[in-house]
Amino acid sequence: MLFNSIEFLIFFVFVTTLYFGLPHKFRWLLLLIASCGFYMFFxxxxxxxxGFTIVxxxxxxxxxxxxKTPAKRRQWLIMSLVANIGVLAVFKYYNFINDNITGLCNLFGYNNHxxxxxxxxxxxxxxxxxQAMSYTIEVYRGNQKAERHFGxxxxxxxxxxxxxxxxxERPQNMLHQFWEKYTWDYDRVMSGLRLMAWGLFKKxxxxxxxxxxxxxxxxGTYGYNTIWVFIGTFFFAYQIYCDFSGYSDIALGSARVMGFTLMKNFNFPFQAKTITDYWRRWHISLSTWFNDYLYTPLVINRRDWGKWAVVFALCFTFFISGLWHGAGWPFIIWGLLHGMAMSYEFLTKKWRKKTFKNLPLWLNNGLSQxxxxxxxxxxxxxxxxxxxATAFRVIKGIFNYESFIAQFPTFTAAIRYSLLVGVFVxxxxxxxEKFWRNEKWKEKYEGNITLRYAVFGYMFLLFIFFGSFKNAQSFIYFQF
Amino acid sequence: MEQQQIMEQLNKIFVDVLDNEDIKLTEATTANDVEEWDSLYHIQLVVAIEKYFKVKFTASEIQSWKNVGDMANAVKSKLAA
Known part of the structure; x- marks a missing residue:
């Protein structure tokens, strides 16, 4: 079920009403049944x-x-990790691995059967x-007690x-919340609904x-040239940001309505002045996952290598992160480029600090951003x-200086309209977002009910007039 | 070595590794309090501490530290052992 669908609206209203109507001891059951229904919609x-990995x-x-012994503890952890990674391997990576085997076989003149x-x-x-692996790892590390209640x-x-x-999520943040009793709190419910509306707007x-x-x-129908590629890639940056952070806002908002607090997933990522900083602001729940469970153990283990331990651990972690996103080499290259950029920043930090210290702060920050x-x-x-093939065609297009003005009239009416409306929205x-980012303004905004309704009304108009309803799309990150 | 001495030495190591003269550590200092202290530089700190005090920590010891006080205590108990 998509968050941006009528079905979800009905589902959300129905489940939330029942949630507040039921006594606390039945709520976990309601949420579990609702969640099963939500999943089985797909x-x-x-x-x-x-069910298999949960058991x-x-x-x-x-x-x-x-x-009783550390060896036994380790053995059960490994069983859990093997089961989880095994499920991923079969359902997500099997064909990708097979592709690579075929490629290798062809290289040596064999057939892959x-x-x-x-x-x-x-x-x-x-x-x-x-999320499931986070649970067994945290139990193994002694940071979380094993949950006895199967439901x-x-x-x-x-x-x-x-x-x-x-x-x-992490079990330390989440598990105890299911035991807590949340009551109807008008302000909290409204703030959750507002967050959901904002997420839906972004989407x-x-x-x-x-x-x-x-x-x-x-x-590629219209060919590639510098400006066209720039527009497409610029729009994609905001598309993926609004798509994914919009999803997260709806997730956080709908949980908040019922009283649950989920972790923050985005913190104005395009304000980042370094790639390292960017990964503290973008998909925070994934980057901290990789930091806690992959990067840190790896870098501790290899720390005798000095600085190269960090470079190695970064590149390896981002290799895996690329693979996490999708079973394909372009994703891996995307990950590796991020790992290399962070390694560069790490190795040149002192040099950069010295070299650019005389630059005015605003210029330094602006350029970095x-x-x-x-x-x-x-x-x-x-x-x-x-x-x-597509990626390289697009990159080649960056250096094709043909006129975009001449190309524009060849677009279909729908594309021309979306381009202009896209710039406007x-x-x-x-x-x-500039307003939300500023704590002072945000406080003022939230304290002023007239202003809040005015902004909400304006957003609603934008939603009605410029929302893309014919083109309702699944969320990009669902495929991962 | 006394806790006080260890803390002073840790401060020197932090200033040196993180390249920031203004660092003033207390036992309650965490990575959130020092801008340059992130997960990339953390391991450089660990290596520098191990080198200076000639000790070796286990992975789970390193991961259990919550603040500078924990680090100083870990050094102290290693030196006493």
Whole structure:
């Protein structure tokens, strides 16, 4: 079920009403059933995959906790990790691995007879698998007590607001919340609903509108030239940001309505002045996951290598992060480019600090922000293009100086309209976000009911007139 | 070595590794309080501390530290052992 659908609206109203109507002791059951329904809307039989890992991780947690020796604890952890990664390997990476085997075989003149699987990737698989692994790892590390209530543990993995695209929660933040009794609090409910509305606005008015232009550029029908590629990649940066952060806002908002606090997933990522900073602001629940469970153990283990330990751990972590996003080499290249950029920043930090210390702060910050944004815009080409061939055609297009003005009239009316409206709604969005970013203004805004309704009314008009309803799209991150 | 001495030495190491003269550590200082202290530089700090005090920490020890006080205590108990 998509957050931007009528079905979800009905589902949300129905579940939330029941939630507040039921006594606390039945609420976990309601949420669990609702979450199962939410998931089964996509492909019902895949619930069995979830059931499989939930049962394994539930027992792994208890067995890790009650194991008598460190070796036993380790053994149960490994069982849990193998089961989770195994499910990912089969459903997400099997065909990719097979592709690579075929490639290798061809290189040496053999034929690869391993059959391909025809499976549709289970929705949000990478998200809930990572959340489930976080649980067994934290129990193993002694930071979380094993959950004995099977229903509550299942709900930890399946809680519908964050089931299919995060935030990827940690058990320390989430599990205890299912035991707590939340009451109806008008201000909290309204603030949750406002966050949901803002998320929906980002998705329907910005992301889905920009996507029409982005698809046209990457589709290649109109050829590629400098300005056209710039527009397409610029729009994609805001498309993916509004798509994914919009999703997160709806997730956080719908959980907040019921009293739950999910972790913050975005913190104005395009304000970042370094790539390192960017990863503290973008998809925070994933970058902290990788930091806690992959990068840190790796870098501690290899610390004798000095600075190169950091470079190695960064590149390896981002290699895996690329693979996490999608089973394909372009995603891996996207990840590696980020790993290399962060390594560069790490190795040259002192040098950069010395060299640019005389630059005025505003110029230094402005330039840094611009360079980071252009870098993101560029490496997203690998992320968005469906193949290397497309990616390289787009990159080649950067150096094709043919006139965009001459090209513009050849676009279909829908693309021309979306381009112009896209620029208009994007300007609106940037102004609105500038307000949210400023704590003082935000406070003033939230204290002033007239202003709040005026802004809300204006956004509603934009929504009605410029929302992209014919082109309602799934969320980009659902495919991961 | 006394806690006080260890803290002073840690301060020197932090100033040196993070390239920031203004660092004044207390036992309650965490990575949130020092701008340059992030997960990339953390390991450089650990290596520098191990080198100076000639000790070796385990991975789980390193991951259990919540603030500078924990680090100083870890050094102290390693030196006492």
């Amino acid at each position: 492909k019902p039989e895949y619930i069995l995959i979830l 394994i991780d539930y027992y792994a947690g208890i067995w890790i906790e009650s194991a 391993i059959p391909y699987l025809s499976i549709i990737l289970p929705i949000g698989l990478s998200f809930h698998t990572f 509550i543990y299942s709900l930890y993995v399946m809680f519908y607001p964050q089931l299919v695209a995060g935030p990827i 329907v008015v910005i992301a889905d509108r920009l996507s029409i232009v982005v698809d046209a550029m990457y589709g 611009l360079i980071v944004f252009l870098f993101l815009q560029f490496v997203w080409i690998f992320f968005r293009a469906d193949s290397f 994007l300007i609106n969005f940037l102004i609105l």
